[in-house]
Every structure is written in structure tokens, then in C-alpha cells.
Amino acid sequence: MKIQSKLYTAILAFGICLFTSCAKEENIFTDDGNGGESALVELGDLPPTRTAGIPTVTYTTVTKSFDAAAEVDVPITVNYTGVNGAPSDVTIQLGIFNDAVTTMSTTAAPLTILPTSLYTIPNNTLIIPKGQKKATMIIKVKASAFNFALTYALGIKILSSSAGIVSGNFGTGVFIMSAKNQWDGIYQVVSGQVTRFTAVGVVENPSTLNGSLAGNPNINLVTTGANTVEVQNMRWFGGSSSVAGIDNTRATINTTTNAITMNALGNATLANRAGLANAYDPATRTFTLNFDWNQTTAPRQMNLVLKYIGPRP
Incomplete structure (x- = not known):
């Protein structure tokens, strides 16, 4: 009976994880997995710095570096995991979530929310075609107008996906916008x-x-x-x-x-x-x-x- 009880508990725990956003963190839906409707939808630029399956109120931070030009296209990638790619066309909606920037800003490393006057997003609705694994949103950044004394950042969040599970740990990220001059x-x-x-x-x-x-x-x-x-x-x-x-x-x-x-x-x-x-x-x-x-x-x-x-x- 004890053996059966332990087996039942293990199966139940696996089932809970299967239908929650801990998929990437537990390495269940990696690129050698099946993906499909239960695949994970995630911000692809974020480094894997989270603890497996543990919810947190903080956000993963990544730096996007680019030349300090008049206007720069900064790509934000969304992944759909699984070796087979999307089972059909997947529509993904991204949004700005700057509460994440405020949360991650500290006295030692202050972050400034990138003003709306310094960027535009032509289209925040992405389509991952059937059989594919990625789609990209472009942020047009006016890097030459940056105040280089500040560290600018944008919080970006996956608002919805027509298929798959939006990652709890990698569905929102803080993107530091690092403009570099030509001598950097x-x-x-x-x-x-x-x-x-x-x-x-x-x-x-x-x-x-x-x-x-x-x-x-x-x-x-x-x-x-x-x-x-x-x-x-x-x-x-x-x-x-x-x-x-x-x-x-x-x-x-x-x-x-x-x-x-x-x-x-x-x-x-x-x-x-x-x-x-x-x-x-x-x-x-x-x-x-x-x-x-x-x-x-x-x-x-x-x-x-x-x-x-x-x-x-």
C-alpha cells in the first residue's frame, strides 16, 4: 500500500507540473520533446536563471545591445517549444509591463523606464506559423537620443497565446536597452x-x-x-x-x-x-x-x- 501511495503521489505531482508553467524549468518540454498544445510559450532572449518550478516575484533581466544610431530595430523573440513546432498557426500578443522594471530597479543598479518618446512598436501581435518555433517583435528605438547617464529598460510580457502554455518564469522579462557608440x-x-x-x-x-x-x-x-x-x-x-x-x-x-x-x-x-x-x-x-x-x-x-x-x- 505504501508503494502504491508513493507511486500515486509521484504521478499526481508530475500531472500538476505538466499543466502549469514549470515546463521549461523542469526540462519537460525541451527541443527533444513533443511540444504540441502543451508546449511552453516563452520569451526566447531570457537566460535560464530561475530555480526549477519555484514561483518568484522577480523577473529575469537581459541586455539588448545596439549601436547608438538614429533608429535601431531591436528584436524580441518568442519561442514555442518542442521538436515538432507549432501544431497550427499560433497567435501571440505581447505587451509592455513596466512594473517589472520598477521591481528590478535597485539603488545600486537603478533602471529607468524607456520613455515612449524613444521607441515605437509597429506590431505587437505575432504569428508563429504551423511547424515553426519562433516569431519576432521589433521595437524601433531612437538610440541616438538616449541620455547615456541612465540605464533604460522595458518590461515585456506575453499577454496571450492561442496555443501552448505561457511560461510563468519566462513569460515576462526586463530588457535593458544598451546603446553603444562607435568606440565601445x-x-x-x-x-x-x-x-x-x-x-x-x-x-x-x-x-x-x-x-x-x-x-x-x-x-x-x-x-x-x-x-x-x-x-x-x-x-x-x-x-x-x-x-x-x-x-x-x-x-x-x-x-x-x-x-x-x-x-x-x-x-x-x-x-x-x-x-x-x-x-x-x-x-x-x-x-x-x-x-x-x-x-x-x-x-x-x-x-x-x-x-x-x-x-x-
């Missing part, structure tokens, strides 16, 4: 030199931090304005120790001359070194940077030659 990306440290001083004119000696920067870890240039990038992951000689005291170091590019102005929000003394090159070469996508800080106390001098190797995630 990952850069190799081709060459460079750092020199630390204990006083004006007195080079630190001995020093384990002075020396060549060639071969140091890649540097990220991250969009903070239409023509400005933050220089992230700078290291001393040897690459193991991060440069401190110059938080939010930024390079602003003159789009006419390609000359660069250096500054740091975390240290007002950081500036271009007089007489040395600070420029961007668009032909090779290479930055040459020469700057210093703490010029009248314990100076630090930095030279960096950075070459673009690819986009940031």
Missing part, C-alpha cells in the same frame, strides 16, 4: 608604460608596479555618452593589480579631429599629458592615450595603445 568594445593593450613617482621628479624605486603594460588584460571601453567611453580594467605593470584612485576614467573623442580629452570623475587631477598624443585612428580602430594624475604630489603617468578586437557582450 573590447581592446587589446598593444603597448604602454606606467611610471609612478613618490614625489615630483622622483621615480618610485624599487617598484613592482612600474613598467611595460604590453600584454596586460584587455581593456573595455564602455559608452557613457555620444562621444565618450569609460576606460575599464586598467592595470599596473604585470597585469595582476588594478589601478585605483582614478575611478570612472573617461575618454572623449572629437568627431572632427579624432583628438581625445581624458578626465576621471573619481580624480579631478587626471588630464592629458601636454605635448603627447591623445588620439583615435579610425582606420585601425586604435587609441593612443597619454595622461597623468596627482601631478603635484605623487605623480602617476600612463601611456596606452589600445586596438579594437571585438564588441562587448
